Amino acid sequence: MAGRSKRRDLAAMLAPLVRDTIAAERPVLEAHGLSMWGYSVLVALDESPIRTQAALAEAIGADKTRIIATLDELQAQGYIERHPDPADRRARLLAITGPGRAVKDAAQQEIQQGEERLLGELTDTDRRVFLRVLDRLSRRP
Amino acid sequence: MAGRSKRRDLAAMLAPLVRDTIAAERPVLEAHGLSMWGYSVLVALDESPIRTQAALAEAIGADKTRIIATLDELQAQGYIERHPDPADRRARLLAITGPGRAVKDAAQQEIQQGEERLLGELTDTDRRVFLRVLDRLSRRP
DNA sequence: TATTGTTATACTCTATAACTATA
DNA sequence: TATAGTTATAGAGTATAACAATA
Known part of the structure; x- marks a missing residue:
């Protein structure tokens, strides 16, 4: 069986997209007094407390x-x-605190609102499939 | 109308994925004697010659x-x-040369073959939609 | 001795600005 | 003077290794 149709490398498509989304986050986080890693930590601790700093670091890829x-x-x-x-x-x-959760929720809402600029261009089906696949691929071990 | 369902931020999902894909590329490129930026340049010049280095830099986000x-x-x-x-x-x-195109093609084939480890997990429909949406979003101005 | 957190150091990558050569 | 390319410098971000505290 022959190969699949020609396409660009995943990294070549992902890289500019991740660069844009991070660039879009930056001013929002700054307005909330958060660093990129600080926001990552709050998001991780919002899901559940963590027992060691090493485990937290690994969870957020740091x-x-x-x-x-x-x-x-x-x-x-x-x-x-x-x-x-x-x-x-x-x-x-x-563990995250009440104020920590509040600032994280506020920043996250603003960030995801900004991401609608991208996702809003998609049909409902495309959006749903894309987010589902992206979520799955990003959770791989 | 209320907001959409809860999801993770795009950057939070994209970041680990791009990190993994780049990590997977690294040894392949090294085996072919190419740097990451060198490979980017060859891919860009493979599409068409470019008249200035500044234009090339912008095309590959450098x-x-x-x-x-x-x-x-x-x-x-x-x-x-x-x-x-x-x-x-x-x-x-x-402009890219014959040997340049050859080494780029060889590296690219190996890279995309490796990416099948990820994409091979998807159904045909999910794969097609995901790649199409990713291609589109990554080309945004 | 092994592990958690911390600090210090070195290294890579990137961004900024100055310089040259052409126009 | 303005632009394309180049070089040099400084800054940010990251990784490595050594250290202190606890087990």
Whole structure:
């Protein structure tokens, strides 16, 4: 059986799109006083608390060393809580706070509203399929 | 009318996917002696020659200053030709060579074959819709 | 000894600005 | 003077390795 029809590489199509969406997020996050990594952390902790910083870093695709400054800042802003685990004082129990959830929800609403500029061009079917496939592919191990 | 159903941000889904696809490309390109930007340049020039380096840089989403070393290397490898435009000797006419097209085709085939690991999980309909939408969104101005 | 978090260092990548050569 | 290309410098972001605290 022969190959499939000619197409561009996935990375070549994904790269400019991710660049645009991140560029669109930047001013929104800045207006809410959040960094890109800070927002990532809030989104992750909004789903559920996490028991170690290393696990959080892995969950958001970051290095454990480079989220520390982010966590310091989020804690100073009162958006997360960071307590030593009584059962193992090496680990830090991480959780989002009420104000943290509020600022994350506000920023996220604005971000997704902006993304309608893109998604709004699609038919309902295309939109639904695209988001479903994208969600699935992005969750691969 | 109320909002749409809850979803993740586009950037949050796109980012890990683009990271994985680029990570998958890296060893393939290295085996063919190409850098990421070098491969981008060959793909762009394969479509059509370009009259200035600035235009090429913009076409691949790069800065004009940071593709110069790449062009030097591609030229030394014999994969591109770079001639001063006789009509305006400030500009450089850029074109891919036969060997350039050959190495680009070989690398691209291997890359897209690897991407089947992802796309092969999808139904024919999902695959077709996803690629069509992705292609469209990635070409937006 | 192994693991969690932290800090320090080095390295890569990118952006900015200055320089040349043509026009 | 304006533009295309080039080079040099500085800055941001990232990765690596060493360190301190706890197990």
